[in-house]
Amino acid sequence: MSLANNSITEVPVLTTENLILRAIDEKDLAGLFAIFSSEPVMKFMDVERFTNISEAAQMVTFFREKLSIGEGIRWAICLKDNDQLIGTCGFHHISPTHYKCEIGYDLLPAFWGKGIMTNALHAILQFGFEQMNFNRIEAIVDPVNTRSYALLDRLGFQREGLHRQSFFEKGRFVDVYIYSMLQGDYKNELHF
Numbered sequence: 001m002s003l004a005n006n007s008i009t010e011v012p013v014l015t016t017e018n019l020i021l022r023a024i025d026e027k028d029l030a031g032l033f034a035i036f037s038s039e040p041v042m043k044f045m046d047v048e049r050f051t052n053i054s055e056a057a058q059m060v061t062f063f064r065e066k067l068s069i070g071e072g073i074r075w076a077i078c079l080k081d082n083d084q085l086i087g088t089c090g091f092h093h094i095s096p097t098h099y100k101c102e103i104g105y106d107l108l109p110a111f112w113g114k115g116i117m118t119n120a121l122h123a124i125l126q127f128g129f130e131q132m133n134f135n136r137i138e139a140i141v142d143p144v145n146t147r148s149y150a151l152l153d154r155l156g157f158q159r160e161g162l163h164r165q166s167f168f169e170k171g172r173f174v175d176v177y178i179y180s181m182l183q184g185d186y187k188n189e190l191h192f
């Protein structure tokens, strides 16, 4: 089997019953700013809240650069009947050598509680395991981010343990839960 496929040069459009996942571009600046300046979204993130729309433009460039060097891929999450970005999700820290990556996701709070991210992650996990050939997809979560790990539990990720004071964020050391889903878990447990 070949190395994990990190040679994807364009973000493919993925569709689910209710969603379209597509590449993020300059028309999404307002949507990105709304998400990354939102207090509830940024509460458990390892970066500061956006205060200027120029940070959203830098983010678009960052996602493009990561894709071009095979280190990441990020989708805009849109409702099927509306092309407006309401969240993002994707893979980063891609390691072709070890067939693994980390998953990341965020959603505007107005859309929480509707199963949207569960639905979106089903689509990218399928793409990650079947098209990018990952063996292991990791998630790193703040133990007080209950919504995030409820989502991972719902999807069938396994909690492997707690890394104590693993990151220095916003002036303090924070613990993180490590979760993973393996290609074997995906094949055995997920039914799309």
Ligand SMILES: CC(C)(COP(=O)(O)OP(=O)(O)OC[C@H]1O[C@@H](n2cnc3c(N)ncnc32)[C@H](O)[C@@H]1OP(=O)(O)O)[C@@H](O)C(=O)NCCC(=O)NCCS
Pocket: 040, 041, 042, 044, 045, 105, 106, 107, 108, 111, 112, 113, 114, 115, 116, 117, 118, 119, 140, 141, 142, 145, 147, 148, 150, 151
């Ligand atoms: C993490 C995050 C995406 C989770 O959002 P969410 O709306 O809770 O997750 P889902 O979209 O899967 O929705 C699940 C909820 O919808 C409900 N739901 C309705 N229909 C559903 C369906 N078809 N499938 C699954 N859940 C459904 C579930 O019961 C659950 O409800 P609850 O809120 O009462 O528990 C969101 O809280 C967020 O953006 N947080 C900030 C960013 C962040 O923390 N990112 C992760 C860093 S590790």
